[in-house]
Every structure is written in C-alpha cells, then in structure tokens.
Amino acid sequence: MDVQTLTFLIVGLSFALYIGIAVWARAGSTKEFYVAGGGVHPFANGMATAADWMSAASFISMAGIISFAGYDGGVYLMGWTGGYVLLALCLAPYLRKFGKFTVPDFIGDRYYSQTARTVAVICAIFICFTYIAGQMRGVGVVFSRFLEVEIETGVYIGMVIVFFYAVLGGMKGITYTQVAQYCILVFAYLVPAVFLSLMMTGHVLPQTGFGASLADGSGMYLLDKLDGLSTELGFAQYTEGSKSMIDVFAITGALMVGTAGLPHVIVRFFTVPKVKDTRISAAWTLIFIAIVYTTAPALAGFARVNMVDTINGKDGAGTEYAQAPSWIKNWEKTGLITFNDKNGDGKMFYSAGKITDPASKNEIKIDRDIIVLATPEIADLPAWVIALVAAGGIAAALSTTAGLLLVISTSVSHDLLKRTFMPNISDKQELRAARLAAVVAITISAYFGINPPGFVASVVAFAFGLAASSFFPAIIMGIFSKTMNKEGAIAGMVSGILFTIGYIVYFKFISPDLNSAENWLFGISPEGIGLIGMVVNFVVAVAVQKVTKDIPAEVIEMVDSIRSPKGSSDAHAH
Amino acid sequence: MAFKNDEQAKAYWSENLSLMFKLLAIWFLVSFGFGILLVDVLNEIRFFGFKLGFWFSQQGAIYTFVALIIVYAMKMNALDKKYGVDE
Numbered sequence: 001m002d003v004q005t006l007t008f009l010i011v012g013l014s015f016a017l018y019i020g021i022a023v024w025a026r027a028g029s030t031k032e033f034y035v036a037g038g039g040v041h042p043f044a045n046g047m048a049t050a051a052d053w054m055s056a057a058s059f060i061s062m063a064g065i066i067s068f069a070g071y072d073g074g075v076y077l078m079g080w081t082g083g084y085v086l087l088a089l090c091l092a093p094y095l096r097k098f099g100k101f102t103v104p105d106f107i108g109d110r111y112y113s114q115t116a117r118t119v120a121v122i123c124a125i126f127i128c129f130t131y132i133a134g135q136m137r138g139v140g141v142v143f144s145r146f147l148e149v150e151i152e153t154g155v156y157i158g159m160v161i162v163f164f165y166a167v168l169g170g171m172k173g174i175t176y177t178q179v180a181q182y183c184i185l186v187f188a189y190l191v192p193a194v195f196l197s198l199m200m201t202g203h204v205l206p207q208t209g210f211g212a213s214l215a216d217g218s219g220m221y222l223l224d225k226l227d228g229l230s231t232e233l234g235f236a237q238y239t240e241g242s243k244s245m246i247d248v249f250a251i252t253g254a255l256m257v258g259t260a261g262l263p264h265v266i267v268r269f270f271t272v273p274k275v276k277d278t279r280i281s282a283a284w285t286l287i288f289i290a291i292v293y294t295t296a297p298a299l300a301g302f303a304r305v306n307m308v309d310t311i312n313g314k315d316g317a318g319t320e321y322a323q324a325p326s327w328i329k330n331w332e333k334t335g336l337i338t339f340n341d342k343n344g345d346g347k348m349f350y351s352a353g354k355i356t357d358p359a360s361k362n363e364i365k366i367d368r369d370i371i372v373l374a375t376p377e378i379a380d381l382p383a384w385v386i387a388l389v390a391a392g393g394i395a396a397a398l399s400t401t402a403g404l405l406l407v408i409s410t411s412v413s414h415d416l417l418k419r420t421f422m423p424n425i426s427d428k429q430e431l432r433a434a435r436l437a438a439v440v441a442i443t444i445s446a447y448f449g450i451n452p453p454g455f456v457a458s459v460v461a462f463a464f465g466l467a468a469s470s471f472f473p474a475i476i477m478g479i480f481s482k483t484m485n486k487e488g489a490i491a492g493m494v495s496g497i498l499f500t501i502g503y504i505v506y507f508k509f510i511s512p513d514l515n516s517a518e519n520w521l522f523g524i525s526p527e528g529i530g531l532i533g534m535v536v537n538f539v540v541a542v543a544v545q546k547v548t549k550d551i552p553a554e555v556i557e558m559v560d561s562i563r564s565p566k567g568s569s570d571a572h573a574h
Numbered sequence: 575m576a577f578k579n580d581e582q583a584k585a586y587w588s589e590n591l592s593l594m595f596k597l598l599a600i601w602f603l604v605s606f607g608f609g610i611l612l613v614d615v616l617n618e619i620r621f622f623g624f625k626l627g628f629w630f631s632q633q634g635a636i637y638t639f640v641a642l643i644i645v646y647a648m649k650m651n652a653l654d655k656k657y658g659v660d661e
C-alpha cells in the first residue's frame with residue numbers, strides 16, 4: 001500500500017474512533033456538558049489534560065523550533081512544563097474546591113464584581129480564539145501535505161469532526177475523545193524518535209541517545225557534532241544559543257505564568273470528583289506531558305544532524321538537486337521548502353543567512369514547522385510511520401481545539417448569559433445556548449483556519465502575555481490573600497493587560513523595525529514582556545487595595561473554604 | 575468549616591504553605607537557576623555527552639518538575655488525613 005492510501009486509512013480510523021466515543025458519551029445536563037459530571041477518573045483525566053495541553057504547537061512546531069534554535073528553544077520546554085508546576089501547586093486544588101465551572105466564575109465571585117467577571121470573560125475568549133487559529137493552521141498543513149487535499153477541505157473536515165463530538169458530547173465527549181487522542185499522539189511522537197535514536201546512536205531511549213556518541217564509527221558525541229556543524233555553517237553553537245540571558249529568563253517566566261493562567265487547562269481540573277483527585281490527576285498529567293517533552297529536544301537534535309547531512313552531504317559540499325530525496329520535492333510543493341540555486345552549480349547547500357542574500361551561501365529555506373512531520377521521510381522510515389505521524393498531528397490539533405471551544409461556549413452560556421444577563425434561564429435552555437455558542441465558535445474558527453491572519457505567530461505572544469498579566473495574579477491573590485479587594489484586583493488586571501498589550505502592539509505592529517534588543521525595556525522581547533506585565537499587575541493591585549475598602553466578611557469565609565479540601569464533592573453537587 | 579477549630583485550620587494552612595514554598599524553591603533552582611542563570615558555569619561540567627547546564631534546560635528541569643508534583647500530591651494528601659480534612 002502506498003503512503004497516501006495508508007494515511008487515509010489511519011487518519012480515517014482515528015476519526016471513526018472519535019465519533020464512536022462521542023455517540024457513547026453524549027451529555028444530558030449542563031454539568032455533564034461543562035465538567036463531564038465531575039466524575040472522571042484521575043488517570044483518565046491526566047491523559048485527557050495532557051492531550052488538551054499539547055497542542056499542534058507542541059506536536060508539530062516545538063521540536064522544529066528547538067531544532068533551529070538549540071539551547072534557546074529550551075524556553076518552551078521549561079516554560080510550558082514549569083508553568084504546569086505552578087498550576088498544580090498554587091491553583092488547581094483550590095479552584096477545584098471552589099467548585100464552579102469556569103475561571104471567570106472564580107474571579108467574579110472572589111472579587112464580588114460583575115466588572116471583574118466581564119474582564120475575565122473577554123480575556124478568556126480572546127486567548128481561546130488566538131489559540132484556535134494556530135491549531136487550524138496545523139490541521140491545514142497536515143491535510144495539504146499528507147492527504148493532498150486543499151487546505152480548505154482539510155479545515156472543513158477537521159471542523160466537522162470537532163463539531164460532532166464537542167457539540168454533542170460537551171466536556172464528557174471531549175474528555176474521553178482526548179484520552180484516545182493522547183494515546184495516538186504519544187505513540188506517533190515516540191515511534192519516529194525511537195527509530196532515529198536507534199539508527200543514529202544505538203540507544204532505544206531518545207532521552208539517552210541525545211547525550212550519546214554517534215553510531216557512525218566516529219565515536220563523536222551527537223551534541224558535539226551539532227555544535228561543530230552549527231559553527232561551521234555560521235549559526236550560534238547549538239548548546240549555547242544566541243538570545244541574551246535576561247531575555248531567556250523573561251520568556252521562560254512569561255510562558256510559565258502564562259501557561260498557569262490558560263483557561264482551557266484550568267477547567268480540566270473541575271472534572272475530577274475530589275481535591276485529592278485533582279492533585280493525583282495533575283501528577284499523571286505532567287508524567288504524560290514529560291514523555292513527549294523530554295523526547296522533543298532529542299528528536300530536534302537527531303532531525304538537525306539528519307537534515308544537514310542529507311542536504312549538504314556527508315562531505316559538506318552539497319547534494320545534487322536532481323538527486324534530491326523525494327521529501328524535499330514533496331515539501332517544496334507546499335511552499336514550506338524553497339530552493340534557490342544561487343551559485344548555479346545544481347547542488348543544494350544549507351547554512352546561515354537568507355536565500356535571497358547574495359552574501360550568504362545558503363540556498364535552501366526550510367520552514368521549522370515541517371521538522372516533525374518530515375522526519376520520518378528524511379530518515380527513510382516505513383510508510384506506516386509517516387501515516388501515524390499525520391494522524392498524531394491531527395489528534396494534537398483537534399484535542400486542543402475541542403478544549404478551547406468548550407471554554408468559549410461555557411464563557412458565553414454560563415458566564416455571560418446565566419451569571420450576568422439572563423439569570424433565570426433553565427438548565428435545558430443554558431445547555432442549548434452552550435451548544436449554539438459552540439457552533440458559532442466553530443464557524444468563526446473555521447474562517448480563521450481558511451483565512452489565517454498573517455500575524456498568527458505574533459498573536460501567540462499575546463495569548464501568553466495576556467494570561468500572564470491578567471489571570472495568573474488575580475487568581476493567586478484570590479487564593480493566597482484575604483485582603484485583596486475588588487478595586488485592587490480590577491485595577492491590577494487592567495493595568496497589567498494594558499501594559500502588556502501596549503508593549504506587544506508597539507513592537508509587533510506599530511514599529512516592527514524597532515523590534516530589536518537595543519530598544520527593548522531591560523532587553524526583554526515582546527514574547528517575554530508578560531512577566532513584567534504580571535509584576536505590574538501585582539504592584540498596582542496591592543497599591544490600590546491599600547487605599548480602598550476592606551473585603552466583605554462572606555468573601556473571607558469563601559477564601560477559608562477553598563483552603564480546606566473537605567467538602568469538594570458536595571460543592572460539586574449544586 | 576471542616577477543621578476542629580481555628581488553630582487547626584491555621585496549622586494546616588501554614589504546613590501547606592511551607593511545603594509549597596520548599597517545592598517552589600527547587601522549581602526555581604532547577605529551571606531559572608541551573609537552566610538559565612548558572613548555565614555557563616554548569617556547561618563547563620560534562621554529563622555523558624551533555625553540557626550540564628544545557629541538560630538541565632532541556633531534560634533535567636522537566637524530570638525534577640515531575641518529581642515535585644508527585645511529592646506534592648503525596649504529601650498534601652497525607653496532610654489532609656492528618657488534619658481530618660480528607661475525603
């Protein structure tokens with residue numbers, strides 16, 4: 001069977017599985033729709049959360065980014081997993097005890113204010129749409145390359161599948177589908193990595209193969225070879241990177257606090273029965289995430305060596321374009337690889353610099369998003385591995401999209417309608433509103449998938465910056481302070497957001513030509529500014545709180561109650 | 575409130591906070607400390623084929639994070655039992 005038939009088969013089977021689960025797990029009440037009835041086993045919830053967490057960015061882009069950035073790419077590894085530690089230790093158990101459905105719910109109740117709730121809803125919706133646009137691009141890339149359909153058709157197919165199980169099953173359908181999606185994506189991620197590790201170093205575990213010596217007889221360590229290649233081709237050393245220390249620090253910090261404030265991940269902890277289960281489930285989730293996250297940098301290293309060797313040849317003199325391996329030509333068709341034979345010798349050569357710059361020897365431009373997807377082909381792995389990776393990429397994108405859609409629909413039906421504008425609607429009506437909101441959200445995201453805004457990459461900085469400078473401080477102070485009042489929290493959120501948005505908009509949209517280290521505040525790039533936004537939020541909140549009214553006694557009681565784990569299952573029953 | 579008295583509630587909370595701060599100190603040390611601030615110093619040390627600072631940034635920090643969350647879950651669930659607030 002050829003690669004394409006096999007890919008259709010494997011992707012088709014995975015879709016059939018998702019739909020089967022959706023029919024089995026239909027939601028009957030708002031509680032099932034929002035939090036899967038609150039009765040999901042911690043182990044299953046751990047897997048589902050891991051799938052929810054690991055988006056198309058984790059599966060498709062992350063190893064590619066590390067492959068090109070080396071040490072600098074570590075900000076994503078430490079940032080995303082480290083943020084998870086913050087979430088598990090400082091937020092999740094308390095929010096679970098609080099026992100309502102959403103993050104804006106917590107902010108609105110804790111700060112006894114509709115204004116705070118509305119600010120939180122707007123942030124949540126913005127963060128979610130930003131994220132979905134990225135997922136849809138991932139689905140589009142996979143479809144257009146492996147199934148050779150138009151990107152539009154790919155997006156429609158993806159949307160119909162998500163529509164089916166998210167609208168029908170709500171959180172219940174999504175949770176059990178995500179369990180299946182985790183299994184598919186982790187298998188799809190590990191298989192090529194293990195193959196490559198065995199081929200290049202003789203180690204079964206990519207995590208140890210990464211630090212081992214090459215099996216090509218040279219006895220050289222893989223990472224030393226990478227450092228050597230990078231220097232030779234004009235890049236910064238692979239294990240050193242090129243970003244300044246303060247910027248690496250700030251970006252890691254912003255990603256950490258931003259991740260801890262992501263609404264679609266926080267909501268996952270509302271689905272287990274007890275506070276105790278929240279902690280256990282969080283531990284399972286990070287174990288499941290770590291399997292992929294410790295493999296990613298290894299895969300990145302293997303892919304880098306493999307790619308440079310394939311293009312430049314073992315002798316480093318370049319390979320004849322006429323004899324280029326099929327993956328180069330396949331990806332050229334999608335526009336993600338470009339070859340420009342500058343010196344006209346018919347050979348490909350890869351090095352630092354732009355392919356349009358006559359001063360550089362580089363003749364080949366490779367989009368970093370293809371590294372994971374193209375690796376099985378580069379390493380000449382069997383066709384079923386290629387098909388599996390395609391199914392894994394789609395699983396990663398769909399699982400995250402579904403989680404995000406749920407947050408959007410809950411924000412509309414629960415936070416806006418039920419809690420703000422129409423408090424008298426019945427459970428049935430609220431459920432209908434939630435489904436309707438999911439339909440509208442899917443339609444809007446399909447539009448973004450087909451007409452992706454040209455600034456997706458810069459917008460992602462927004463999502464993390466916003467979460468870092470708004471939600472994270474508000475939730476932390478809501479749990480750990482008994483004096484933070486509504487005036488302080490709102491002033492903090494608003495100033496944190498304005499500062500962060502202002503900085504990002506200035507450097508990304510108004511004056512992109514000034515976007516370089518010498519113009520940045522303390523040398524911190526827009527990607528890392530959320531960390532400073534968070535500090536601004538804390539400082540303003542505390543200052544305003546000092547000069548405004550004390551918080552009401554019943555709110556102090558509420559804080560006491562979320563600090564005590566007992567009674568979480570009752571809290572869930574109402 | 576599920577605690578027997580206010581003393582108990584205060585004691586529980588301060589044990590909870592002290593565990594959390596200890597774990598967060600390790601969290602900061604392995605990521606921001608070993609992976610970023612001290613990376614150049616640690617890179618002088620070899621750990622198999624890795625430079626040690628680089629290893630912390632791309633592998634070691636993540637393993638430590640997993641251990642931290644497991645310790646947290648076990649200790650907190652034990653703490654709940656000790657104060658009779660487990661379910």
